[in-house]
Amino acid sequence: MIRRMLDMSSEGDSKNILLVDDDPNIRRFLSESLRLHGYKVHSFEEADAALKALDNHDFDLALLDILLPGTNGLQLCRKLRALPKTSELPVIMMTAFYKQADHIRDAREQYGATDYLLKPFPLKTLHEKIEALIGAPTATPGSARLSIQGELSETSLPRILHNLYSLRATGLLHMENEDIKKVIYIRNGYPIFARSNLVREFLGQILVRTGTLSEENMEKSLEVARENGQRHGMALIEMGLITPHQLNDILRNQVLEKLLDIFSWPDGKYRFIQAREFKQGVTSIDLSPANLILQGLREHASRDQVLKMLEPHLDHYLQQAENPLYRFQEIQLSAGEQRIMASCQGKTTLREILKQFLLSRKEAEPLLATLLSTGILEGRVEPEMASDDSPCDEAEDIRTRRESFLKDYAWMMEQDYFTLLGVSESDPRDQIRKSYYSLVKQYHPDRFFEQDVLPDLKDKVNALFQRISDAHETLSDATAKARYVSDRKEGAPRSTTSLETILQAxxxxxxxxxxxxxxxxxxxxxxxAEALELSPNEAEYIMYQTWSAYKSNANATDVIINTRKHLMRAIELNPKLSLAYLYLGYICKDEGNEKEAQRRFERAIQCNPNCTEALRELRLMSMRKGKAGKEKKGLFGKMFS
Incomplete structure (x- = not known):
């Protein structure tokens, strides 16, 4: 049965919007958001029902998803253009797959689309585009906040998280299962924090369960926290039971545990309430929605839940989607999971892939459910046509890719933002965005690291992608763009570095x-030093050359001063260079400045949680502090005995 949502709360001369999307949750989110802004929304899940609605309604704008069942969004747009009633109707296409400039151009020229939205997109962007095309709504916008609710038996948690990410939503996702209540904080589509009424998920209970804290110390610390009106974690630190670093790790694990537990719920209720921002100071986890979903399905969801998600796709041919905005999410895959994902080339159905990995189904099923629910994989009705290209030698392919990347890197890192994106100062924001997505598809780190290609160039790949992103962010904002143009040195000569020079470096x-x-x-x-002479602005080269000089002559005052100066320069060029912070920490430690050393070591871990040297230094600091505390306590005990 075709589900249709027609909002009748706004009467009179409200502007009417035709919304067509086969995802019921997306329809509900968009319909509610548009209604709250004063529009009247007619929502359908497929094209034929939308066309029938033209007999009874006049629309001011159509908002169409491209991937619709049966007649797709592009075909629907062409049909609207062929009807006299809707030949001039503004049409916005929504897509997560058609990113390249030629796709967008085809949507406009061949099918008649007026504008487009690339998923994921903020709701604010949607409202701006609609208002630019048909003006502000004539009805008074509602004062209530966007609120969507439903049942988990109808919409799974992975699907909810996927939809919130698609719309870059910010707000509170309330989850309820009988007496259990949880609240997930969502910021720009990413789950960052969670609250729970489960006693076993309270901080003290987790510490006792993991053996970090005894029952007796938990009770004492809770009493201290109540007496001083402070958080339990701060009381634990002041009592010397845990370190600040331990607390930070424990709180992150606590948030993650609260989130992952929800994946085990077979049913329950959810309600999302849109918000602008949250209070400062919440302990945020750093985990992409895709990674969270994979972990939840892999470790907490039942097999029945996972199979229910896979069932609609069993006879579809699975292929890695041409959808960078979902594949950009870092998703940690085991070697076995990488092999499973690599088998999805559009030539084999999901049913066949599951048979192929029958012995590792516990790994394959949650992985494939995750990749399908997040759009990283797509299911197609027809198999991908076989390629006539003959396979080339793997080593030669890697060498060619390496040289090609280094050549691009050498040139692109030295260009101004306009040249880098291939746009002019007068180009509109849409053109800047098109150019950005074209570069992103080619140079995003996932393209290089998914199959462990060019791992030794990881910092260069990340640095190039960061520069591309900085260029897009700056030129997309009118104020920032004007400031950048003003600050540019007119006529400044551009240096070019040859591929041979890069390879030599x-x-x-x-x-x-x-x-x-x-x-x-x-x-x-x-x-x-030789590498630096050839490429003087490489953060890694600066850091290693500086630290080698320091290790050769660590006692010379001028060497220490220069080391600090050059390490800061390396950090300026690459703020995520964890080893630079580690080395600064070593210097501070040698100078006796433990407080600053601790700060540097903690920053190194923030940049790279696997920085074992920084972790070791922090543990040693904690042990020294604990020992000093005991000695001080013993001394005072003797003085007052």
Whole structure:
């Protein structure tokens, strides 16, 4: 049965919007948001029902998803253009798959689309586009906040999280299962925090359950927290039962545990309430929706829940979607999961893939459910046509890709933002966005790291993508763009670095790394200096050359000053260079400045949680503080005994 939602609360001359999307949750989110802004919305899940509605209604704008069952959104747009009644109707297409400029151009020229929205998009962007096309709503916008609710038996948690990410939503997602109540904080589509009424998920209970805290100390710390009117975590720190670093890790794990537990619910209710922002100070987790969904399905959901998600796709041919905005999410896959994902080339159905990995179904089923629910994989009715290209030698392919990337990197990192994106100062924001997505599809880190290609160039890949993103962010904002244009040095000469120079620099750098690991710091310093001479603005080169010089002569005052200066320069070029913070921490520690050293080590861990050297230093600091506290307590005990 075709589900149709028609909002009748706004009467009179309200502007009418035709909304067509086969995802019921997306329809509900968009309908409610538009209604609250004063529009009247007629919502349908497929094209034929939408066309029939033209007999009884006049519309001011159509909002169409491209991927519709049966007649797709582009075909529907063409049919609207062929009807006299809707030949001039503004049409906005929504898509997560048609990113390239030629796709967008085709949507406009061949099918008659007026504008487009690339998923995921903020609701604010949608309202701005609609208002630009048909003006502000004539009805008075509602004062209530957007609120959507439903049953988990109808819409799974992975689907809800996917939809919130698609709309870059910010708000509170209330979850309820009998007496259990939880609230998930969503910021720009990402789950960042959670509250729960389950006693076993309280901080003290988690610490006792993991053996970090005894029952007796938990009770004492709760009493101290109540007496001082403070949070339990701060009381635990003041009592010396845990360190601030431990508390931060524990709180993040606590939030994650609260979130993952919801994946085990077979049913329940949900309600999302839109908000602008949250109070400061909540402990945020750093986990993409895709990674959270995978972890939840893999470790907490029942097999019946997972199979229910897979059932509609069993006879579809699975293929990795041409959809960068979902594949950009970092998703941690095991070697087995990578093999499963690599088998999805559009030539095999889901049913066949599950048979192929029958012995590892516990791994395959939640993985495929995650990839399908997040749009990383798509199911197609027909198989992908076989390619006539003959396979090339893997080593030669990697060498070619390496040289190609380094050549692009050398040129792109030295260009101004306009040249980098291939736009002019007069180009509109839409053109800037098109150019950005074209570059993103080619240079996003996922493209290089999904199959462990070019791992030694990870920092360069990330640096290039960051520059592309900075260019887009700056030129998309009118104020920032004007400031950038003003600050540019007119006529400043651009240096160009040849591929040969880049390769020479990388060769010298790799030689330096080998020497550095062998603690041959004098020789390593010379190799890094050679790399720096060829490429003077590489953060990694600066950091390693500086630290090699320091290790060669750590006692010289001028060396210490220069080391600090150059490490800060490396951080300026690459703020996520964890080893630079680690080395600064070592210097502060040698100078006796433990407070600053601790701050640097903690920053290193924030940049790279696997920075074992920084973790070791923080543990040693904690042990020293604990020992000093005991000695101080003992001394005072003797004085007053």
């Amino acid at each position: 990388e060769t010298a750098f790799q030689k330096g790394i080998v020497l550095f690991r062998g603690k041959r710091y004098d020789e390593a310093q010379k190799a890094f």
